[in-house]
Amino acid sequence: MNQKYYLSVFGCQMNVHDGEKIAGILGKLGYTKAERPEDADLILLNTCCVRENAENRLYGHLGNLKPLKVNKPNLIIGVGGCMAQLPSVREKIAADYPYIDLLFGAFNLHQIPELIMKIRETASRILDVPGEGEINEDLPVTRESPFQAWVTVIYGCNNFCTYCIVPYVRGREKSRQPEHILQEIRGLAATGGKEITLLGQNVNSYGLDFPADRRTDFADLLGAINDIDGITRIRFQTSHPKDLSDKLIRQMAAADKVCEHLHLPLQAGSDKILKLMNRKYTQPDYLRLVEKLRAQIPNLALTTDLIVGFPGEEEADFQDTLDLVREVGFDAAFTFAYSPRDGTQAAKMNSQVPEADKMDRLYRLIEVVNEQAKAANERLVGQVETVLVEGPSAKNKEIFVGRTRSNKLVHFKPPTTAGTDQIGTEIKVRIKKGLTYTLQGEISQ
Helix, strand or coil, X not given: CCCEEEEEECCCHHHHHHHHHHHXXXXXXXCEECCCHHHCCEEEEEECCCCHHHXXXXXXXXXXXXXXXXXXXXXXXXXXXXXXXXXXHHHHHHHHCCCCCEECCCCCHHHHHHHHHHHHHHCCCECCCCCCCCCCCCCCCCCCCCCEEEEECEECCCCCCCCCCHHHHHCCCEECCHHHHHHHHHHHHHCCCCEEEEECCCHHHCCCCCCHHHCCCHHHHHHHHHCCCCCCEXXXXXXXXXXXXXXXXXXXXXXXXXXXXXXXXXXXXXXXXHHHCCCCCCHHHHHHHHHHHHHHCCCCEEEEEEEECCCCCCHHHHHHHHHHHHHHCCCEEEEEECCCCCCCCHHHCCCCCCHHHHHHHHHHHHHHHHHHHHHHXXXXXXXXXXXXXXXXXXXXXXXXXXXXXXXXXXXXXXXXXXXXXXXXXXXXXXXXXXCCCCEEEEECC
């Protein structure tokens, strides 16, 4: 074919992994990767719809692609991912962006080859996207790293948090069969894979959709993966606090390959707001979980997600969030001002918070979170950490980066004689300086 594709991926790790599948599919068709959209015969955008500004960014990207289509009429432009599964987005693209040829979703990635062929043969637009369906297990994957890999364990979400659009676009929870997951990971280990990150909107509910008499839950799955030779690190995300069981905490502590890092979204520290969000836990519930985790995994790095300005949030509710954040002492947090999404319950709630109040609270929250993150990193100064070397820094090729087991990014200078030989290996690094978002260290002899 001698044709090239350009792929842009937005959003969460699930989208990143779907992007790897799309790249694998296109590679099998004979496409090669273009470094710039101007050089491509096929442009695909794999999108996220969690936040409203993501939709606005999408339309901005689509506007920028119009001149490329004018200059190259045979160029195919497609939009996939969660955004393509929203009816309102499909209608707008159909009406306002006539140069967009293709829409596809998470449930029909496997149809991309035939959809592209049909567009080329008929010069027609294909804008129908299935709302639900079976996930194809046999798709080729072009992974971004030879030693780190995403592995999906459960699709969809059953939680229906009132602010979240994901259950409406990703469908209900459906766990992959454990034997399929283990086979995939054994294959990764056989080809040099060392670090596996298990993915799901809520990995803690893995297996709950299996019959009770032959159920493998998430703790069981972790134990089975821990026994696979060659794999040295196991990570997972995301965990819902309401489904984090005592059994899972015990398995996290017992399995030597499970890394000492947990991303446990809090979202808010006010019980009133948590109830409005339909999170199904309270502030005391969350604190009890943290206590159990730190009792069994003392060196655990805990990160979280936080939303400010949810409908009905008053200053007292926001102070509850600040108080809980200070009490827990997170290693890092992703912080967001609430963004209404059409189709969710929260978008229709009364008492929407003024934008100025949202941003004021967001800045105050970020200040507290950054103080905690820097303090957590400074506590590591002088310690020797095991770091999986990822390669040269994007900004300075003479400095290498890697991650500790607690998922902290470390910058260090490699030996002049080794350099790239260390990429993909685990080495000992002594931490010399703790910054807000990163660590600086030197190789420990």
